[in-house]
Amino acid sequence: MHAGRLTSNPFHIAFCLAIALLLAGCAGKSTPGGSYSGSTYTVKRGDTLSRISRITGTSVKDLASMNGISPPYTIEVGQRLKVNGSEASASSGKTSTKTAKVTPSSAVPQSSWPPVGQRCWRWPTSGKVIMGYSTSDGGNKGIDIAGSRGQPIYAAGAGKVVYVGNQLRGYGNLIMIKHSEDYITAYAHNDTMLVNNGQNVKAGQKIATMGSSDADSVRLHFQLRYRATAIDPLRYLPPQGSAPKC
Template identity: 70%
Template sequence: MSLGGQLTGWGTALSLSLTLLIAGCSGSKSPDYGTFSGSVYTVKRGDTLYRISRMTGTSVATLARMNGISAPYTLQVGQKVRVSGSGAKSTATASNKAVKSRPAASVAKSPAPPVGQRCWRWPTSGKVIMPFSDSDGGNKGIDIAGQRGQAVYAAGPGRVVYVGNQLRGYGNLVMIKHGEDYITAYAHNDTTQVNNGQQVKAGQKIATMGSTGAESVRLHFQIRYRATAIDPQRYLPRQGSSPSC
């Protein structure tokens, strides 16, 4: 469940992206929170460390340090999480009432970047069987059908920042950071062929297609700009062609 501190240095940005990945996968939201006992919070289904941070006013970094939780900050239902400050319970109570009286605050979305700002390549070939949707609970990437063992390629040059299967619903997952603003994610892989911290080139083979965490063989592919999911098909070239930028 721990990545052993390999993502230290920009873990907050990555944890936010992972939190959003989980939210996009679950497709459901719950209006209430877990329970408090003094300064200990009991995790309920759908909770994330970021959500608990917003509710209690304790930073994600502080919550992670106090509870020995490493990126990608996976929580289990019923897990006890210590929060700082004696006012945590009253803060949570106030937040609970606020949530029931108005819609929960959402993470501010970054404006979509212009097409052509970066050159992207298709991560694999195949029919898009599930398009992107920015609606609540919608698909925050595209799902591409293919054959088991089919090559999966890096959509652009960057550094591998996550390789693992700790995120429920994504199977074997690879994430690549491209500069300061972009992260791409490649899920449901059969095998992965890169390591954390590895620099990769655009078009380099990083995995093989599979069905881990999915009902059929497919690649779930996401592009995130400043943690906000954007429609990959808007930025990718026509399938079978090279990027023109």
């Protein structure tokens, strides 16, 4: 499923792009191996409740409640967590994994990623990057930026909003912007969303405020996608606090 080859129907575009993004997040369901049995999950190094939520299909709120985890939601390597092992979750996982093979996150190999400077990108917000991009199976397909609730979130480039909603488990309040036939950006875990489907936005325009929807702390999960493939945003963003030089 390539973003640049979709029908011009905006509702179909929004649906297909949302599903493509969901598949990338859920592709990791096959990676935990024996660590995820369907009813329990064993914490690995680098795991957060947000990532475990994406892998198991269990909301962050349910994970915390089922396992007696309180803020700041600290978990330890080797800890066994109860998860929702329902048939619906299992079925969803199977479907996602099967479809993800058609459009894996590595559909465009790193050697074929676009050159730096091909397009101008702006930082969607300011703050410390608390989780970087990973090419590993089930790894983070974007960057997570910490901040304070209500902090402004900006469009990384000019484009058209193709998805505004919270139907994708693990992403909370999500916005996706299509910038061209090749590029899409995604902004997850928002508090308030200030744009609508089909709206044209300018680079640097405020589109949301930072929150913790479906996340274990206040943050922005930001993805940059090239031909439906998630690529490393840090490779293309200017230094924080600097304006793009292209």
